[in-house]
Amino acid sequence: MADGLSLLETLTDTAIDSALGYEKAAEKATNAGLKGTLTAQASKRRNTVEELNAEIRRLGGEARTNGSTAGAAHRAFTTLADAFGDSNERAAERVEEGEDYIEKKFREALDKDDFTPETRAVVQNAHREISEGEKLTDRLEEQFD
Template sequence: MGYEAAAEKAKNAGLKQTLRDQAAKRRETIRILNEEIVRLGGERREKGSTMGAAHRAFTGLADAFQDSNKAAVERVEEGEDYIEKKFREALDGADFTPETRSVVQRAHTEISAGERLTDRLEDQFD
């Protein structure tokens, strides 16, 4: 996961912990989304979806940056921008049931918070 890979590369102890905390939040969001997919009759998804694409982008982080706080934050921030945009587009364009819309909206809220956090971190470590 991108946050975990970035935490390993970051030098600052506070940044490492922040990235690990975000990784835990993202795992929970993925779990909730997967529960909704299963509730709707689908199979749990880890790849091949928007979330999967984001994970694959995040997974490549370890190779994409050197061991530094700034580079770690920049790459995670790029991934957060991408996934936030995809969830916003889904909410704007999809015809969800009220229950599914609520689940996707909660996921978007968490993702948006992560995106705002990475913006602040990028400013801090720039």
């Protein structure tokens, strides 16, 4: 299941990107309610990362901490885009885009048969949390658009 470990590591990097995205968006938000919601989502996503990392360690891999290169590039672009427009609207848009991306990535990974039953259960739990976040960010985007 080396392929399963590699895929799990990639998913974990993406979840780290997501947590960092929530944290960055919370910094940019000026609306107290939005800021609180984004901060809470970042915390939930950090918990998901910890669960994924625990599974990586169980499989003999090293915990992931930095996220992906693509995620770093997206955050740099987001910083540039934040210079224009309403910070609450931008924060809501950015996390919504990120959640659509990560939800799809986890769903596609679950469609493959690369995981042991134990790892699949961990990824399914992560996908549930991510799906809830994706629905929340859809509502936030509508609210702040």
